[in-house]
Amino acid sequence: MLLQMAFAECPPPNAANCRAVGCVSRQRSLHLPHLDMNSAALSATPAGSHSTSASDNSVHKSLREYARGVAGGLIFSLPLLFTMEMWWAGFILSPERLLGCVAGTFVLLLGYNRFAGLHEDASWAEVAIDSVEEMGLGLLLSTAILWLLGRIEFGMAASEIVSKIVIEAMTVAIGVSVGTAQLGGASDEANEAADESQSEKEAGFGGQVVIAGCGAILFAANVAPTEEIIMLGIELSPGRLLGIALFSLLLGAVVLYCSDFRGAQRLSPARGPLSIVSGIVVTYAVALLSAAAILWFFGRFDGMHISKIVAQTVVLGLPATLGASAGRLLLQRQ
Template identity: 55%
Template sequence: MATERNGRPVRKSLKEYARGIAGGLLFSFPLLYTMEVWWAGFIAEPLELLILVLVTYLLLLGYNRFAGMHPDASWPNVFIDSVEEMGLGLLISFGVLLMLNRIDLYGMGLDELMGKVIIEAMAVSIGVSIGTAQLGAGGQEDKEKKEKESKRRNSKLGMFVLGLCGAIVVGGNVAPTEEILVIGVEAKPAHILAMAIFSLVQSVVVLYFSNFRGTAGGKSDNIFFDITFDTCMTYLTALGASAFVLWFFGRFDGVSFWIAFSQVIVLGVLSSLGASAGRLLIK
């Protein structure tokens, strides 16, 4: 509620902001140090930046709804939290890039400056959201809401949203690099098939046989159906996230369908780990 939000102690709010900053840096520092991301900010079109902002905001809405710091928050508060996290991501991104001498306030065009900051900030803002919700110590309030949160997160929609966030966070750190293209170009069909099978197997292992926290709840008596459905949904989510980030960073430009497909499968190895393990760990 708005009154509850406004009545939150300043000290508690500052702690949440501190956790958000820590999470933003923890999950996005590799991208802040990646040359390909700086270049993407230089050549990005306004429409591409707008799409990235919209997709990121939708991810923040989904994450804050299903696994945020305040699971009982109303939708207006979820919208506000997401805007705050995106704003904090922009500030962190601008400050770090300025510190690293990757932006020049006087000698750089406004388009390039905004492109670099916005692209980096989208990854940072997801880290801010995760850090705000996950880096705090659990208390009595967490225990009282545990059952309700578990039901929400174990819903199919909740699993999809958290899996998508995990895939973007993990796969997004590698997608801009040249190595994905090199592996995709040099890989033979047997390698691509092996990577796809490995991705599926690791998803099954993580989701059902790793004994990770959160892997045992909310399952029906039909374990074979659960394994098949959850694994397929996780892998398709990972492939969709991989295709999106690869498209955004221009990895599909001027290449054949097979090379584009190979890159998606290659990045899917990491993204599927993010979609399976990530959705369990960021609870």
């Protein structure tokens, strides 16, 4: 919104000059203080007096990114911050499992930032720094919200407080990461980047799997800790479970290949029947694996018979498939 308003204030540049670097970049340095240092330095020539504000600009830009991150973190994790099973998990789960959760989340953040993150050509060092920042923001945000909700108090045992914060902070961190990358307006920076890196940005097979996993976890985590999954897993007949599995596969196929979903074209250029089938199978496999990982983490497999383990995984596999297919397409930078 802000960006569009800023543009609206500019006098309409005449068509011939509009594409010229000087004109466009001067407008930007006057009205849109969110360039990174490099491009600010490049564009400094026509508006030399503004070059001193380059570092201000970059701080401004970072602030905006953090604001987007905070909003995104809350959008994706607020349902979980308001879920009792999550608070209970905070004191039921062992510290080892929580450590595993932190490690797993960090890997997901690394993967997401690397393949779909805001900074297109980021090195692994930058990706790691971004991931640590997002985790820190996640911890701070979840502490604040849990305190506001009265879920953590000063008299509580330290282990209870820390566990509750950690378990909530992990989804917040993923939300922060996605929010920072996704919620930005149609900024010129993104357009530029899209032009430049259309080709190099095509995440390969590994990247697609990572982003699909992110989407699956982001979607499935919202329902995974609830009692409903365990209830469904126990009550549903094998026939219905098979139905759910087939419906999940169909859903994946529709989203990825039939619905003209945003970004679907780019992801599945080869349209042979074999590649379609393999795409759907891989998506569903990622969804099932993610679902099983989350369920195991919440202790839903403890003491369960193998048939109930599979049943719960298939039930949670439905939202996870939606995340791995639709979520994956939405999580990609366009």
